[in-house]
Structure formats: structure tokens, C-alpha cells
Amino acid sequence: MKRRSFIQKTGIAGLGVALSPLACTKTKALDTEFLILGGGLSGLYLAYLLEKEGRDYILLEGSGRIGGRMFTRKDINRDVGGKGIGDGYAEVMSLINEFNTEMIDITDYMNSPTAIYKDGVLHNTWDSKEPNPRMLQYIAFGKEKQLGALDEWYKRPELDEVYSKVLKRNGLSEADLDLVNITANYNDVRETSVMNAYHSSAFRKYNISKRVLNFKGGTAPFIESIAKRLKKPVLKNKMVTSIDDSGESVLVTCNDGTSYKSKKVVSTLPFSTLRDVKMNASFNTNQEKAIQNLNYTKITQIHLAHSELFWEEDGSPAAMWTDTPLERVMNLSSHRDEKQIACWVNGTGTTFFDTMSEKEVAAYTIKKMSEIRPASTGKIEYLGMQNWGKYKYNKGAYAEFGVGQAAWFIDMIKPASNLHFAGEHTAHMSRGMEAAAESAKRVFFELIN
Numbered sequence: 001m002k003r004r005s006f007i008q009k010t011g012i013a014g015l016g017v018a019l020s021p022l023a024c025t026k027t028k029a030l031d032t033e034f035l036i037l038g039g040g041l042s043g044l045y046l047a048y049l050l051e052k053e054g055r056d057y058i059l060l061e062g063s064g065r066i067g068g069r070m071f072t073r074k075d076i077n078r079d080v081g082g083k084g085i086g087d088g089y090a091e092v093m094s095l096i097n098e099f100n101t102e103m104i105d106i107t108d109y110m111n112s113p114t115a116i117y118k119d120g121v122l123h124n125t126w127d128s129k130e131p132n133p134r135m136l137q138y139i140a141f142g143k144e145k146q147l148g149a150l151d152e153w154y155k156r157p158e159l160d161e162v163y164s165k166v167l168k169r170n171g172l173s174e175a176d177l178d179l180v181n182i183t184a185n186y187n188d189v190r191e192t193s194v195m196n197a198y199h200s201s202a203f204r205k206y207n208i209s210k211r212v213l214n215f216k217g218g219t220a221p222f223i224e225s226i227a228k229r230l231k232k233p234v235l236k237n238k239m240v241t242s243i244d245d246s247g248e249s250v251l252v253t254c255n256d257g258t259s260y261k262s263k264k265v266v267s268t269l270p271f272s273t274l275r276d277v278k279m280n281a282s283f284n285t286n287q288e289k290a291i292q293n294l295n296y297t298k299i300t301q302i303h304l305a306h307s308e309l310f311w312e313e314d315g316s317p318a319a320m321w322t323d324t325p326l327e328r329v330m331n332l333s334s335h336r337d338e339k340q341i342a343c344w345v346n347g348t349g350t351t352f353f354d355t356m357s358e359k360e361v362a363a364y365t366i367k368k369m370s371e372i373r374p375a376s377t378g379k380i381e382y383l384g385m386q387n388w389g390k391y392k393y394n395k396g397a398y399a400e401f402g403v404g405q406a407a408w409f410i411d412m413i414k415p416a417s418n419l420h421f422a423g424e425h426t427a428h429m430s431r432g433m434e435a436a437a438e439s440a441k442r443v444f445f446e447l448i449n
């Protein structure tokens with residue numbers, strides 16, 4: 001059932017709150033046929049598809065750069081968002097080929113062993129007696145019924161339960177869950193739905209990627225090559241503050257006071273930021289609930305540079321899981337001579353660093369690394385951190401469905417009259433960058449049909 005509703009974040013839990021109607025400038029002429037909100041991969045790809053079809057659009061991006069969660073931070077020369085893709089990502093691979101993007105195959109480098117630091121002891125490899133947190137998760141999981149298709153994750157409410165319950169049913173202890181929390185890419189396995197894990201697992205199984213690829217020189221050149229093909233420049237620093245759908249047209253207003261009127265609007269904004277936008281549109285009930293409540297995974301990365309390969313000195317693998325606040329130490333290099341390591345902290349663990357100044361984070365990390373890996377002493381330096389949970393343009397790294405939330409999916413992606421939804425969180429089948437691209441293609445057909 002469709003109903004007109006006003007949504008604005010109130011700072012308190014609950015559904016949309018009725019506001020006085022937004023001032024829709026009925027007399028303003030249409031600025032364009034389609035207005036796209038958000039200049040990440042999904043927004044850019046959609047603009048590119050519309051342009052190839054000869055359709056008119058304007059793309060508004062809130063920040064001062066394009067790419068969204070594909071983010072090569074030039075100040076530290078690191079990709080801090082999505083960077084790895086499988087060669088089975090059909091949509092992204094077709095764009096990569098179309099733009100002659102140079103890729104690096106990192107499959108073998110990525111599969112190198114990982115050490116475990118637990119209770120003050122560094123265990124060398126995965127076959128040590130210590131349980132490998134990553135494997136713990138999969139062993140337990142593998143005994144459960146798996147999904148038969150990529151898009152089943154939102155169609156099987158009878159399988160939807162808290163992830164930790166499934167892991168415990170298969171023999172994991174509370175202590176094991178603490179370890180899994182370090183490695184599973186969710187806020188907390190004691191709260192998140194197992195449907196996220198089922199979906200990821202189905203994506204790995206059915207997407208049939210054989211190789212893992214990185215973008216040579218970071219994701220920025222790829223993103224810029226899409227933008228360069230667009231005849232209309234992306235309008236940056238246009239933070240959308242309100243969307244008013246009169247039923248005949250939509251008026252979008254930005255924080256600089258400008259407004260744009262179009263026949264249809266496509267929001268690619270993560271729901272974590274869309275819920276800050278004042279909206280007047282015909283949302284269905286599940287859609288409204290999803291916009292207000294869909295969870296987003298918090299990730300904080302602490303990027304480091306090493307002057308020497310300290311792991312070759314102490315003989316343990318470069319990457320490791322730890323039971324310290326640094327959680328995972330990842331070797332993000334694509335080959336031996338690249339110097340990229342980062343601590344990767346997920347979910348509830350991120351709060352440890354949230355209250356620290358950057359100087360304190362740097363000092364803590366270098367000291368802790370030195371305790372865990374004495375060989376790193378004097379050989380690593382702090383580059384910078386990326387706190388995705390607090391980054392105002394995303395407020396989280398990716399959508400994470402809570403128990404019962406997957407059942408909202410099919411309603412939450414339906415057009416609300418003239419307002420359409422794309423973005424990673426709206427993909428039926430894929431995850432990550434491929435999800436962003438898949439969603440752009442879906443909405444492209446919604447618009448042109």
C-alpha cells in the first residue's frame with residue numbers, strides 16, 4: 001500500500017515524522033529529465049548508461065570528489081574503500097574492458113598465510129593449534145543449508161536468524177564468537193542476521209570468480225575515466241538536503257541553496273545518509289522502515305607504511321589476526337615491493353579508536369605493533385586513518401541486514417512514485433562494487449521502460 005509520507009531524521013528511533021510540507025516551487029521549469037543523487041560507482045555508471053541512450057540527466061554529488069566508497073586517498077596514496085574485484089564481476093569487468101583499465105592479478109599474493117596473535121603469543125600459520133577465526137566461521141557455516149541461488153537471501157525468512165545462533169548450534173563457544181567478530185565483516189555476529197553471510201557465501205559460490213584483481217594505480221583513474229566520458233560534468237559539493245515529489249515532478253534542494261527539478265530522481269545514497277534528507281514521497285511501509293533503520297557496518301582502517309619487510313626477519317606471515325584492539329593487520333600490497341599494510345577494525349571494535357585523537361591512534365598503533373611484532377620496531381610509520389562509520393558521506397562501509405530486515409528488501413527498492421533507488425544496498429544478487437553496478441543497470445531499465 002502506497003502512502004505519502006515525510007521522512008526526516010529526528011535523532012530518535014522510530015518512523016518518519018510529519019513535517020510541514022516542503023516548499024515545492026511548482027512554477028520552476030524542469031532542469032532535466034533524470035536527476036541522479038550520488039557520484040559513486042552506481043551513480044556514475046547510471047549516468048553513463050543514460051548518456052549512451054541519449055537521455056538527459058544531472059548528477060549531484062555531496063562531497064568534493066567522485067567515487068564514493070571507491071576512494072583513492074591522494075594524501076596517503078592508498079585505496080581506503082573498495083579495491084578488490086573478482087574476474088567474474090560481469091558488470092564491473094565490462095566497464096573495465098570498455099575503459100581499458102589496467103588491472104593487477106593479486107590472487108596468489110592474497111592467499112598467503114596469516115598469523116594469529118592471541119593471549120600474547122604469535123602463532124605462525126593457519127595450521128597451528130590455535131583456531132583460525134576465519135575458518136571457524138566457515139566450518140560452522142558450511143554445515144548449514146546453503147542458498148540455491150544468488151537472490152534467495154531475501155526470499156527465505158524461515159532461515160533468517162541471528163548469525164551467532166547458527167555458529168553456536170554448530171559448536172562454537174562464546175570465546176570463538178569473539179574471534180569470529182574480529183574477522184567477519186559485520187558489526188557484531190551476536191546481532192547481525194545470518195542472511196548477510198548466506199548472501200556473501202552464495203555470491204562467492206555462484207559468481208564464479210577465479211582471480212582477484214586490483215586497479216593499477218588505485219581506483220581513482222578508473223572512476224575518473226567513467227566521469228570523463230560524461231558530456232555533463234558531475235556537480236560536486238551538492239549535498240542534498242531535501243527531496244519533494246509532487247507526483248508530477250521532483251524538486252531536490254542542496255545545502256548551498258540551489259534546487260533542481262526533474263521528472264524522476266534516482267537516489268544512490270546509502271540509507272545511512274538518505275535518512276538525514278528531508279523527504280516528501282510515496283514510500284511503502286517497509287521502504288520507510290528500511291530508510292530509517294537499515295544497519296551499516298562500521299570499519300576503521302589504520303594505514304601504515306613499512307620501510308623494511310619486517311616479517312621476513314621474524315619468519316611469521318605479514319598478515320595476522322589479533323585479539324588486540326588492532327584486530328586484523330592486513331597486507332594490502334599487490335606484490336612484494338609494494339608497501340601497504342593496514343589495521344582493519346570492524347563493528348563494535350571501532351569504538352575503541354573513536355574517542356582518540358589521530359595522534360593518539362598513531363602512537364597506540366606503533367606501540368602495539370612493536371609489542372606484537374618486535375621485528376616491526378622502527379620499521380613502520382603511521383600514514384593515516386579512515387573511519388567509515390563516522391565519514392559523513394557514508395556513515396558506514398556497507399549495508400548490513402539485521403534479523404528480519406532482509407524481508408524489507410523487495411519493497412525497499414521499489415520506486416516510490418518518481419523516486420528510484422540504486423546503490424550497493426539495493427542489489428538483488430551481487431555484493432560490493434558489482435552490487436553498485438548491478439543496481440545501476442536495474443534502475444536504467446526502470447527509467448527507460
Ligand SMILES: Cc1cc2nc3c(=O)[nH]c(=O)nc-3n(C[C@H](O)[C@H](O)[C@H](O)COP(=O)(O)OP(=O)(O)OC[C@H]3O[C@@H](n4cnc5c(N)ncnc54)[C@H](O)[C@@H]3O)c2cc1C
Pocket residue numbers: 037038039040041042043060061062063066067068069070080081082083084085238239240241268269270273274277299388393394396397398422423424425431432433434435436
Ligand atoms: C572499506 C571498504 C572496503 C571495500 N572493499 C570492497 C572490495 O574489496 N570489493 C568490492 O567489490 N567492494 C568493496 N567495498 C564496497 C564498494 O566499495 C561499494 O559497494 C561501492 O563502491 C558502492 O558504490 P555506490 O555507488 O553504491 O555507493 P557510494 O560509492 O557510497 O556512492 C554514494 C555517493 O553518494 C554521496 N552522498 C551521500 N550523501 C549524499 C547527499 N546527501 N547528497 C549528495 N550526495 C551524497 C557520497 O558522497 C557518495 O559519493 C568496500 C567498501 C568499503 C567502505
